[in-house]
Amino acid sequence: MLNYLWSSMILVGLLWGAAAGNLGEITQGLLESAQDAVALGITMLGMMTFWCGIMEIGKRAGLLEWFTRKMDPLLNFLFPDLKADHPARAPIAVNMAANMLGLGMAATPAGILAMRKMDEGSGRATSAMCTFLILNISSLQLIPVNMIAYRSQYGSADPGAVMGPALFATSCSTLAAVIFCKIMQKMDQKMDPVRERKREQRSFGR
Template identity: 50%
Template structure:
């Protein structure tokens, strides 16, 4: 799936540029965007080291257990096949809470760790494609139900207070910059509820790809 999306973006872009004469812009964009990906990673590296470092302290101090304990029923509801003591739960909980609070710098690190842990879980279960993790090329690793659910939740947008939008609105002279908070919360609830209903329909069904 991702192979096709990625290839499609590149091929369509290049063919379209051929007809519109934007080839020079495309040529520049390749290098420019490759560079900005590295810049982004360097920026992210700081946040990532800070956050995962803090999480390690929090984990050893027993804070994460305490904290995920409260979210346990919710996580059990959405991820019924992730065992109670599995480390993936801590990262999923952290990612979701960081998302809801709009702490962008904390979401991605926790999200990436959650995906790593969910992949390990599949490896422990001996799912096809996961057994040679990190050593050989994994031909056909398929997402687990938990991964699908986790990503849909993330993409359904969980952030309650759109802090950035409020800031941009006031910068451009809005009379009521924070007037969008309530509608934004309602819209976010709609998209998240739709996501959860879909997750509940598909979770645990073996068919479908």
């Protein structure tokens, strides 16, 4: 769907530029944008490589296990369905730590791994999977490293000025996400007996 959307936007822009006689400006804009994209990509590649390296060092040194244990109270509160020895807890902790640092790209591999570990193979998203997804969308950011890098790349006079507003906005979104998830978990618990009865009725009917 997104491919069609972006393709349509590009096509409409080219047709509009051709109709207005601005193809020269469009070509120049494309070249400048491509140059900016390469420069930004190199900057973000360096940032992501650095933080992924830090996380790998932490993993080999046992810091991630220590960090996961320290996050046990929070993980128990957010994911009551995941037992203490569940294999998804470590990648969840890494993902949350990366998101708090504003490293969305660095958080992605751990997030995918956590989802795979939580998948029960039933074809239905579990409560823990839904909670994890919503928390990723809200994404509390203590230090928005990526945003600061973007602002620095584009010549901001004060790249770190975004820290306060980002912390406030993501705190509000994360609080709303946690409240929503806890409400849905309660509703899901109430629905479990109903689902169980329906499964029993279907089994009896067969």
